[in-house]
Amino acid sequence: MSLTVQSTLKLSSEAAIPRIEFGAYLANEEAVYNALHAGYRMIDTAEFYHNEAECGSALARWLSETGSKREDVYYVTKLWNSHHGELAANAINDSLRRANLDYIDLYLIHSPLSSRKLRLETWKVMQEAVKAGKIKSIGVSNYGIHHLQELLDWPDLEIKPSVNQLEVHPWLPRKDIVSFCNEHDIVVEAYSPLTRGERFKEPVVQELCKKYNKTPAQILIRWSLQQGLVPIPKSNNQERIKTNLDVFGYSISEEDMTKLDIESYAPVTWDPTRSGL
Numbered sequence: 033m034s035l036t037v038q039s040t041l042k043l044s045s046e047a048a049i050p051r052i053e054f055g056a057y058l059a060n061e062e063a064v065y066n067a068l069h070a071g072y073r074m075i076d077t078a079e080f081y082h083n084e085a086e087c088g089s090a091l092a093r094w095l096s097e098t099g100s101k102r103e104d105v106y107y108v109t110k111l112w113n114s115h116h117g118e119l120a121a122n123a124i125n126d127s128l129r130r131a132n133l134d135y136i137d138l139y140l141i142h143s144p145l146s147s148r149k150l151r152l153e154t155w156k157v158m159q160e161a162v163k164a165g166k167i168k169s170i171g172v173s174n175y176g177i178h179h180l181q182e183l184l185d186w187p188d189l190e191i192k193p194s195v196n197q198l199e200v201h202p203w204l205p206r207k208d209i210v211s212f213c214n215e216h217d218i219v220v221e222a223y224s225p226l227t228r229g230e231r232f233k234e235p236v237v238q239e240l241c242k243k244y245n246k247t248p249a250q251i252l253i254r255w256s257l258q259q260g261l262v263p264i265p266k267s268n269n270q271e272r273i274k275t276n277l278d279v280f281g282y283s284i285s286e287e288d289m290t291k292l293d294i295e296s297y298a299p300v301t302w303d304p305t306r307s308g309l
């Protein structure tokens with residue numbers, strides 16, 4: 033069946049998430065509001081982005097204007113590194129308060145950059161927050177295989193991670209982590225799917241843009257969707273917000289997908305997955 037903007041993926045928590053998510057790092061309230069109007073139904077923010085309040089306001093405005101229900105939108109936020117361990121309980125309450133929400137749909141550990149003890153204590157707090165109804169699903173971000181294995185092997189694990197959010201694009205395919213996640217029913221969300229624009233001029237991207245009559249951003253988002261990932265493009269520009277969502281009426285052929293099968297390790301952001309902490 034072909035993908036549409038309404039298509040969803042089932043998480044191990046049983047929640048159904050959209051196939052594409054709006055990235056809110058450095059996004060303003062207007063952009064989040066425009067993204068909801070354009071058709072995005074999942075918003076990715078974080079304590080670290082200092083815009084949870086703006087994301088919550090944009091959501092509230094959109095809900096009241098359209099008469100939609102809170103459960104029509106999937107709100108994602110993340111715990112920053114300095115709040116691992118018992119501090120996570122307050123951090124969750126603070127995120128809820130800032131966004132003026134009753135619950136968070138998906139709460140992620142932003143990165144594994146603390147210690148084994150603190151990461152597992154954090155997970156315990158997150159499991160309790162799910163039981164208390166503050167969070168629906170829990171997951172991680174920037175976890176390498178060794179960090180995921182540590183969590184899956186932990187005897188007190190009651191709720192498995194639903195998601196691992198990672199930088200993934202053709203120049204950072206992360207096949208090892210992605211296949212580990214697939215084997216363990218962990219959905220991979222792909223951040224910086226546009227490589228922050230750094231690879232738009234690559235000959236292979238330009239060739240596919242011409243062939244399919246698409247923008248570089250649309251080619252990279254479509255690649256991500258066809259890999260089974262959940263891409264998280266960000267834009268503050270109303271036109272680009274719309275065109276980045278126009279990726280459902282066509283597909284890249286298998287042969288052309290192979291052209292984007294690039295063996296490379298070229299992050300455009302940070303990479304905590306390799307951390308030995």
Ligand SMILES: NC(=O)c1ccc[n+]([C@@H]2O[C@H](COP(=O)([O-])OP(=O)(O)OC[C@H]3O[C@@H](n4cnc5c(N)ncnc54)[C@H](OP(=O)(O)O)[C@@H]3O)[C@@H](O)[C@H]2O)c1
Pocket residue numbers: 054055056057058076077142173174197198222223224225226227228229247249250264265266267268269272275276301
């Ligand atoms: N978990 C993590 O550690 C982590 C790390 C990084 C990112 N993320 C998440 O992933 C999201 C996306 O990643 P990102 O913001 O790093 O990068 P990205 O989405 O790959 O690229 C965003 C950049 O591309 C530009 N852009 C967007 N659409 C465009 C288009 N159609 N044509 C030309 N330029 C375009 C944007 O500028 P304009 O705004 O001017 O359009 C912005 O400068 C973030 O917002 C955040 O939610 C998570």
